[in-house]
Amino acid sequence: MSLPKLPRMAPWLAVSIVLALVVALIAPQQLPVSLYKLSLITSAAWAGYWIDRGLFPYARPDRFLAWGISPDKAGIVAPDRTPGCGLAITLEQSIAFAAAMLRRAVLIASAMIGVALGA
Secondary structure, eight states: OOOOOOOTTHHHHHHHHHHHHHHHHHOGGGHHHHHHHHHHHHHHHHHHHHHHHHHOTTOOGGGGGOTTOOHHHHTOOOSSOOTTSSOOOOHHHHHHHHHHHHHHHHHHHHHHHHHHHHO
16 A cells, blocks of 8 residues: 655745744744735735636637647547647747746746735
8 A cells, every 4th residue: 555645835835834933933023924924925826826727818829739649530538728728839839838927937936926025
């Protein structure tokens, strides 16, 4: 029997919890400030995601993986449209997918940095 696989970013969550405990021991009055800043950053990430969805409603990254691909035509079984699931995509599709992912990442990061600098 094998151990269950840890979720992604689990080590960073553990580091974050340990650092929060250190802050609680050293300067407990700073915990509300840390929680406030964390809520601002996560809210900015959420807002950045929805800004991207609002500005580019027809350019969602996952839509670039399914242009003209039909499992019956391509002979491919693709239960989900995630990269690496055996879905055959063209070079143009992969470039559009990468550009859409980078666009979304830049918008979310910009929102988070803007809020962090203003907080």
